[in-house]
Amino acid sequence: MKKFDVLIIGGGAAGLFAAVHCGRFGKKTAVIEKNDIYGKKLLITGKGRCNVTNNCDVETVMKNIPTNPRFLYSALNGFTSEDTMNFFEWSGVPLKTERGNRVFPESDKSSDIVSALVRECRDADVEFIKDEAVKLIIENETVMGVECKNGEYFCEKLLVATGGKSYPKTGSTGDGYKFAKQAGHTVTEIRPSLVPVVTEEKEPTEMMGLSLKNVALSVLKDNSSKPIFKEQGEMLFTHFGVSGPLVLSASSHIRDVNDGEYKISIDLKPALDEDTLDKRVLRDFTEAKNRDFQNSLGKLLPSKMIPVIVRLSGIDGTKKVNEITREERQDLVKLIKNLTFTIKKFRPVDEAIITSGGVSTKEINPKTMESKITKNLYFAGEVIDCDAYTGGFNLQIAFSTAYAFAVNI
Numbered sequence: 001m002k003k004f005d006v007l008i009i010g011g012g013a014a015g016l017f018a019a020v021h022c023g024r025f026g027k028k029t030a031v032i033e034k035n036d037i038y039g040k041k042l043l044i045t046g047k048g049r050c051n052v053t054n055n056c057d058v059e060t061v062m063k064n065i066p067t068n069p070r071f072l073y074s075a076l077n078g079f080t081s082e083d084t085m086n087f088f089e090w091s092g093v094p095l096k097t098e099r100g101n102r103v104f105p106e107s108d109k110s111s112d113i114v115s116a117l118v119r120e121c122r123d124a125d126v127e128f129i130k131d132e133a134v135k136l137i138i139e140n141e142t143v144m145g146v147e148c149k150n151g152e153y154f155c156e157k158l159l160v161a162t163g164g165k166s167y168p169k170t171g172s173t174g175d176g177y178k179f180a181k182q183a184g185h186t187v188t189e190i191r192p193s194l195v196p197v198v199t200e201e202k203e204p205t206e207m208m209g210l211s212l213k214n215v216a217l218s219v220l221k222d223n224s225s226k227p228i229f230k231e232q233g234e235m236l237f238t239h240f241g242v243s244g245p246l247v248l249s250a251s252s253h254i255r256d257v258n259d260g261e262y263k264i265s266i267d268l269k270p271a272l273d274e275d276t277l278d279k280r281v282l283r284d285f286t287e288a289k290n291r292d293f294q295n296s297l298g299k300l301l302p303s304k305m306i307p308v309i310v311r312l313s314g315i316d317g318t319k320k321v322n323e324i325t326r327e328e329r330q331d332l333v334k335l336i337k338n339l340t341f342t343i344k345k346f347r348p349v350d351e352a353i354i355t356s357g358g359v360s361t362k363e364i365n366p367k368t369m370e371s372k373i374t375k376n377l378y379f380a381g382e383v384i385d386c387d388a389y390t391g392g393f394n395l396q397i398a399f400s401t402a403y404a405f406a407v408n409i
Contacts, residue, residue: 002153003145003155004028004127004153005027005029006018006019006022006027006030006155006159007032007145007146007153007154007157008022008029008030008031008158009133009158009162009175010031010161010162011032011038011039011128012038012039012381012398013041013117013381013395013398013402014161014163014380014381014382014402015033015402016031016038016039016117016118017398018161018380018402018403020117020120020121020126021406021407022124022126022409023123023124023126024124025406028125028127029124029126029127030128030155031121031129032132032133032153033128034131034132034133038114038117038128039114039117039118041163042114042395043111044110045110045395046104046110049104049105049108049110050104050112050113050395051104051392052095052103052105052113053103053392053393053395053396054100054102054103055082055085055097055101056101057081058077061081061388062076064388064389065386065388065393066252066253066387066389067385068361068386069386071361071366072366074366074404075369075397075400075401075404078400078403078404079407080400081103083403084103084399087399088105088113091116091119093105093107094107101391102391129148129153131148131149132148132149133146133147133162133179134146134147135178136158136179137152137154138183138374141373141374141375143155143158143183143375143376143377158378159378160378160379160380160383161176161380161381162174162179162383163382163383164176164355164357164383176358176383177190177359180359180379183371183374184374185371185373186359186360186362187357187359188359188360188385190355190357190358191346191356192251192346192351192355192356193352193354194248194249194251194352194390194394195248195251195346195352196240196243196247196248196351197241197242197243197247197251197264197344197345197347198240198241198344198346198347199241199242199342199344200341203308203312204237204238205237205239205240205241206307207304207305207308208238208239209236209304210236210237210302210304211236211237212234212236212237212244212266212268213233213234214232215246215266215267216230216232216266217231217232217235217264217265217266217267218264219250219253219254219263219265219343220263221261223263227265228253228254229249229250231246231249231250232270233246233249234246235247235266241341242264242341245390248353248390249389250264252356252387252388252389262343263340263341263343264340264342265340266341267337267339268336268339269337274333274334274337277333277336277337278330278333280300281329281332284296285322285324288321289320290320290322291321292317292320292321293315293316293320293321294307300336309332309335309336309339312339313331313332314331315332353390354387355387357385358382358386359383360385361385361386364379364384367404368404368408369384369404369405369408370405379401380398380401381401381402382394382397
């Protein structure tokens with residue numbers, strides 16, 4: 001019979017981070033992982049660059065967590081973004097801070113982050129077990145170990161750090177929810193978050209592959225004039241609708257998608273107000289006064305977008321520029337400043353970067369991450385019902401909750 005001080009199910013960000021510190025604190029620790037490689041989801045985060053944290057204070061991190069931020073107060077103060085940065089710098093991974101205080105390895109290689117975690121685990125004598133956890137071994141409302149496909153493993157403390165249900169090819173198949181329910185926990189509704197969006201309109205499919213930079217995107221609910229989300233950055237048109245950093249961030253502000261309830265408004269020229277943009281358009285029209293309208297927008301818009309804007313403007317594409325009325329031109333300006341699409345639905349949860357929902361925070365001790373229902377059972381990372389916006393905040397949650405577990409056992 002194999003017995004450990006600490007067993008950790010899941011070799012991702014939270015699992016490996018917890019293992020490092022348990023090992024350093026002298027605990028006989030093992031990580032059970034069903035994948036051949038560790039940190040599989042970490043390897044693809046940030047387009048393979050790994051946005052490891054956000055270089056900001058705890059208050060800012062909290063403001064970027066829409067789901068149960070107060071639960072994380074103790075964990076985030078116990079292990080801050082600065083602590084995360086120090087950990088990786090000391091582990092031989094130089095870091096850099098980019099726009100929005102996003103922190104990346106200087107090498108732009110997520111593999112450096114994973115390698116550092118695995119290396120630190122080995123240095124702390126952590127044992128790696130390649131096996132698939134099937135169910136928890138529970139006696140008298142106390143976790144004793146875990147039953148795997150290839151055997152049973154016993155422990156004093158057990159951490160579930162299996163991630164959510166997004167990117168199932170990386171191993172995040174919702175196993176942790178199954179273990180939580182087995183132990184008597186409530187698992188809240190699982191929804192995709194930081195996920196691409198399907199639009200009602202077909203215009204985005206016509207512009208498939210077109211990436212826009214320095215545009216402003218707003219999300220409006222029920223035709224309200226006050227947006228629930230507004231940010232400037234990058235986005236992408238796809239075969240189903242819209243994606244890219246702005247859209248992923250916006251999606252986490254949308255709770256339930258009902259037909260026509262939410263609309264996305266894109267300001268293609270956020271640096272120019274309507275009056276300034278009108279003067280710019282007028283200048284372009286003056287220079288191309290004998291051209292057809294459809295051939296006059298090359299300086300203003302990407303070529304792939306021009307046929308869509310021409311059609312939506314209601315102006316005949318073959319109309320000569322010098323025949324376009326002031327009213328038509330001003331309507332064109334309004335369209336460029338407010339290109340609107342209706343959100344039909346989210347893409348499936350397996351395309352989401354993270355999962356919203358998970359093990360109820362009411363049933364977990366926020367200082368230690370221990371279950372309030374089953375003794376010696378703990379949770380860390382995405383399996384808990386806490387999720388954040390893009391920018392490195394979700395990984396910080398993983399590291400902070402993992403450290404809270406390790407330091408408190």
